[in-house]
Amino acid sequence: MNPVTDVHTLWTTAAEVPGRIPAPHIEYAQISPTLIVFGAAIVGVLIEAFLPRRNRYTAQLLLSVVALAAAFAAVIGLAAGGFATTKAHLAAMGALAVDGPALFLQGTILLVSLVAVFTFAERRLDPAAHGKRVDSFAAQAAAVPGGAAEQAAVKAGFATTEVFPILLFAVGGMLIFPAANDLLTLFVALEVFSLPLYILCALARRKRLLSQEAALKYFLLGAFSSAFLLFGIALLYGYAGTVTYAGIAEVVADGAKQIDPALAGTMGNDALLLIGGALALMGLLFKVGAVPFHMWTPDVYQGAPTPVTGFMAAATKVAAFGALLRLLYVVLPGMRWDWRPVMWGVAIVTMLGGAIVAITQSDIKRLLAYSSIAHAGFILAGVLATTRDGISSVLFYLAAYSFVTLGAFAVVTLVRDAGGEATQLSKWAGLGRRSPLVAAVFAVFLLAFAGIPLTSGFAGKFAVFKAAAQSGAGWLVVIGVLSSAIAAFFYIRVIVLMFFHEPKADGPTVAVPSPLTTTAIAIGVVVTLVLGLAPQYFLDLAGQAGTFVR
Amino acid sequence: MNPVHYLYLAALLFTIGAAGVLIRRNAIVVFMCIELMLNACNLAFVTFSRLHGNLDGQIIAFFTMVVAAAEVVVGLAIIVTIFRTRHTASVDDASLMKL
């Protein structure tokens, strides 16, 4: 066996002198949302470079909002143009898919990011330092916390306005992630949105030690997992000889029939496929925070600045599940019977693990982190349905969940004491007495998390469980509702704490936010209730978006 | 030489990298181990590229290098700020948040 000779001919063919270089065909209009966001990010960097410091905040904020809104409009335009359904196809030489799920998720990510920008830009919560309003981010992240350099920076009124372009870069990566149609794009998109997030995590104004620790953990584990992902990609490439989704799917479906027998050692080798698939899945499961790859979630959620946590929890999950869906539905449907049992297991331990460990949490952000893990489990149940309904239910769930999450973390930013945000649960005692409205809003979010009817959480949960049940995963549904019951316990515990306990004398106060955060929270509440009461329109939307292009 | 041996080497390197991540305390070393894992992937890509007789794998290897470089930028920045704050680069010291 000596394949080398055959390869050589290929080499030589490729090395022949081309007549002309064929320019890649790029449908710029169809990938415009991504381009807009990246363009704005670059402009943002330029703003940092050239605009005077005092104008940067306004400019960056405006730029981000406009860019995200424009990108969202572009998504709407594409969807209206039929790209979500009939005209769905692959753009940019097959690197990116423009289809229903992609557009739906991109739209969701953009809206979530837009709301997140509001919370990023909030400058009224922390007491003003030296007469200047400050946001949640360090004045100068590179400076040692509490050191002279930092004090000087604070005094000078520095602000890390870079967060906006960083955020935009992350958003850009997230937009590509669920649309990526080959494994290379997938990997690059993953890194494009992960690296900015690592940085954002480290930028907290208060409790910087924790913030940096979160960044370090996130970074190391993220890089570690992306290495696994990459290795998985390598193996899949070895299996199929290509990294495009369609190509791999074809090989998986047809087996190694028309493959050169000389390549039998690698190509079509099931071991490569299975190991590669498993490692690639692991990379994505890490991003969605599924057990046992969830360990980063609580620590990072806790340490990161709360607006970042909210953004991360909402948008990353949407993007990562989008990518997971595409990987499983487009690349690996032929080996459904291989990955389904494993994913069953992952879904079950994720649901139960998240719910159970959350019971004893004492920090609100950690609690929400574990809650997000449990929710990842619920969404996985929908993913496992492997039906069109499964896709649309997951899309709907993601949309519903992301707004609840964002809103919940936005409320967390409001509850403050002398040391910044009071995330210790015990400090939340009696919040309902002091600020009934804020507590009530938070209770709405918690109830939505718990999946109480008339909230979006219930509609979402119903949708995914319904899809799972229809695909025959009845027992998964039963375990799902049981873990919902366990999960309900800790959501309710928080409500008890807020409403049925006497406020402590030295308890935290609720800061009065600017219209930015107020808007963010209000959007969260409205979406939660509308999706709970009249979800049909959005279900239709998700239903129409329920087909992947191949 | 049988190209499959390159794959074994890649797997070995990957494992060494992973083991390094688990074993070493210094953040920089841990990070380098991750880079080692990425490079192991590169080796695998290139090998498969050879085996399949197409260029995809090799191109991916370039992408990987770029990504790794970007990772270095971000990673080092984070590690350095932490070092400046804590005067240690041990990952085990960064364990304030737990349970």
Add this chain to the structure above:
Amino acid sequence: MADLSFPLLTCAAALPAVGAVATAALPAARRTAAKWVALLFSVATFALALVIAFRFDPGAKGPFQLTESHAWIADFGVRYELGVDGIAVALIALTALLIPFVILAGWHDADPLEEARPNRRWRPTQGFFALILAVEAMVILSFEATDVFLFYLFFEAMLIPMYFLIGGFGDGASGADEGEAAARRASAAVKFLLYNLAGGLIMLAAVIGLYAVTADQLGTGTFSLQQIVEARASGHLTLGTGTERLLFLGFFFAFAVKAPLWPLHTWLPGAMGEATSPVAVLITAVVDKVGTFAMLRFCLQLFPEASSWATPAILVLALISILYGALLAVAQRDIKRLIAYASISHFGFIILGIFAMTSQGQGGATLYMVNHGISTAALMLVAGFLISRRGSRLIADYGGVQKAAPLLAGTFLIGGLATLSLPGLAPFVSEFLVLVGTFSRYPVIGVIATAGIVLAALYVLVLYQRTMTGPPKDEVRALPDLRVRELVVVGPLIALLLFLGVYPKPLTDLVNPAVDHTLSVVDKQDPKPEVRVDAVPGHQRAGHPAHHHDAEAAK
């Protein structure tokens, strides 16, 4: 199906909902106004319920009337489908009737403490009454819903306002300091919520399963009760035995928690004990009824075969509930917990009646729901008045109240007598029907259940004896008698107990067709008597025939 006429049923549910919003919106200082607004809305709802009752034609064909049907969530196969049968009308009327009394009885329950700092944002009074109205709206909707999913939504959603009502408002009579009392209350509320939520979630699994089955066999999934019943009757929809049983169990579990049936009852005593008595009434007289109602409407009609299959086990559980609840009631030291255990016993009777699968049993069970609602309300509210006077729930802290407050003692006694199903009062009719209905199919169970009436007498009379009779204790000597507001609450309830005891026909006429429909769906017939007696029921009885005809002639 769509009925273009006035959406009476929607309005009946919307009215209290609007009332809840209106009440909640009033500023903190306008406490009294909030109370009146709430009362007004609840009375208006009652009026609307009466309109429904009169518009309802018991003789009409078809199981549901006043139907409304609108598309809602097509993806889930869910329609906004409302409709009432006689049972629902009766229970809606009960709910709408009780809420004004609950509000009146709780008039001062949510007043802020005098020493409390004024707090512009904290508006417990508004919240209390708004929550009560919210519960009412949801309960009414769940009685009206003929779509399983719609029902489920409100069945679950009503837990939340109930939860806040239980956990947020206490009667200050637990004998502990406020902090500890609040903690106990909170844990009771949590227990209530978790129990019911767990039940509801298990039901959710079954609801989803039902959808999967209908979607699988009918093409599109549906939750419409009528559609499913018809599809089953026509053979378009056939559930496998195992599937049907599992789905049935899922539904039944939730309802059994809510009802509550032994051994799922342990949330009730805590919840009723710690909540203020109007809220306790809301729990046991209104909210819990949804559970038993749903057994009749959903468990039996959706899963007739599985219902028959599970009947023996359920009857035994119901029997245990009856005796167990009564025995535990005897041993209670806390007035409200005693009433709670008594309710468990009564719910045992209701479930017994439902699953006896006879027209007497189910008709009696429906009547029982109504009557138990009224009688428990009367007893519990008077108990609440008593407790608020003395500031203690412990039976041992009372004695000789009769001397100080004869009116209070008298009404308490009547409530108690209704609880022990004294003939002449409404609960007797229903209890006897349940027993007869059970006995005619399951004689042994009927006989054992009858023993429950002795235990009922025991706990009621022991309670009355220990609190009301004997030499008055010092703390009791100066208790004021019932005030006008309190009399207004108790008087009509007692009058109703008497009226329905003597003339329950309006209620039975309302309920009978619905019960017959249910039985026909379950495909059960009443057992026939062994000896046919040639007497036409309802007509002048042929006493001793010979004498009788002569007497007629002589007249």
Add this chain to the structure above:
Amino acid sequence: MENLIALLIAAPLVGAALLLCGGKRLDRTGHWIGTLLAVASFAVAAVLFTDMLGRTADDRALHQHLFTWIPVGGFHADLAFQLDQLSMTFVLLITGVGSLIHLYSVGYMAHDERRRRFFGYLNLFLAAMLLLVLADNYLLLYVGWEGVGLASYLLIGFWQHKPSAATAAKKAFLVNRVGDVGLSIAIMLLFTTFGTFAFGPVLDAAGTATSAGEGKLTAIALLLLLAACGKSAQVPLQSWLGDAMEGPTPVSALIHAATMVTAGVYLITRSGTVFDAAPAAQTAVVVVGAVTLLFGAIVGCAKDDIKKALAGSTMSQIGYMILAAGLGPIGYAFAIMHLVTHGFFKAGLFLGAGSVMHGMNDEVDMRRYGGLRKHMPVTFVTFGLGYLAIIGFPGLSGFFSKDKIIEAAFAKGGTEGWILGGAALLGAAITAFYMTRVMLMTFFGEKRWDPDEVHPHESPKTMTIPMIILAFGSVFAGGLFSVNEAFVHWLEPVTSLAHGHPPLGATATTAATVVVLLLGVAAAWLMYGRKPVPVTAPRGSVLTRAARRDLLQDDFNHVVLVRGGTHLTDTLVRLDHTLVDGAVTGTAVAMGGLSGCLRRLQNGFVRSYAAQMVGGAAVLVAVTLLMRGV
């Protein structure tokens, strides 16, 4: 005419409603309103009675159908009344004696601040009792049955501030409830057997058809007997009657002597055809009757409390009636006749006792009486006549009725007849003994009271007049009824009639009765008349001590039911907490514990996280491979 039937009940019912809801403004007139309405009811009864007499024997039953009460499926209960000769007898007794006792109570309760309510309760009782005897079906009868129970409960516990009264009331209600269980199940069984529980069809069917099977009918009859035992204080449910004497004396006279306690007899007589078709049940009835008549008599001998002695006597006399009712057609009419005469003389005796207590500062211990005949002549005479009547002194009421029962008992025939007749005779002897004892201890002998503290005096007119009227009844009623067997024939259409043939012949039986009566009186005189009565009771024999404690029935109840029950409920409370609730709480705690363990994995060390990820990846890969079987 039948439309008047409802009025019978309505009058006292309105009275009860008025008096109980009327408030303080009726305090001054309430007792008269109550009395008036009782009398009105009696007047209506009288009108109906004359009307009834005006018709032929077969044509006397009246029916009134008010409305359909409970119609559910085949279950159909009417609110309808039936007034036949049996009901009429009861109606007259109830309203008659009831009116008298209302009148008596005006004087007796004159100083009670809650007198209005007392009359309200009395009226309530009348209404319920009338409903009981007028109902045309078992379910409606059950309403009256429990209604009188309620009235009895309220009246026994009328002096609620006395814990003993409250306890006695509760006990009476509870014991009655046990009987009620029997009645309810009987009704259910009737319904499932016959599809109805109206008297007419059921009794016809039971009488004519054997299709129901004797087993079913026996069961029904036994259940009815259980009900009767509860209401009529028959063994084994007799224990409440003694305690019921805690109530005011008029209550004891009306409810616990003349009327309510005889409801059991009514029930058995009314259900005659059922019992006739179930001989085994009839045997049970006569056994209960015989045992109770002796039991009551023995208890009556030992009691020093005048009312309790009379209560024992009541029990015993009802035992006679039950015995007679159990004999079937040969006894029904006599049971009812004895019931009526007993109504007169026992009410008279109780009123007399009440009068004595009234004059003796509510002292009830006969050992502190003595020689009262001079101080209370009217009471003495009326009480004395009642005494003579009850012991069956020839020519007085009790003689006629009791003699007939004893005769019928012998007529039962065979060994059974001998035993029953013997028991009845023995009972007569003991009756004579204990009643003489009461008489002697109360009105004869020397004073055993302190003249400085107690000033015995005759009672006011409102009290004495009823006593006098009742005394007339005690003397003459029996004789009147027996003229041409008028009473027996009057009842014949309802109860049917058969003449028994006592083995000894009627004259011999009568002679025997008189002899044992004299023996009883003589024995009592020897013990209580000849020598002074000690103020403190001597210890007495084992039997005496047992009899004082109601033959240990209460002790048995206490040990078995009260203590056992308390134990049971306490255990259940513990189980509820630890086992049923514990399962749930345990789950919660277990979840918390599991959570506490699992969160340890989240130890904060990034390398540990990485290790877990690697482990996870390994599992993922391994399982995927295993699934394929590679």
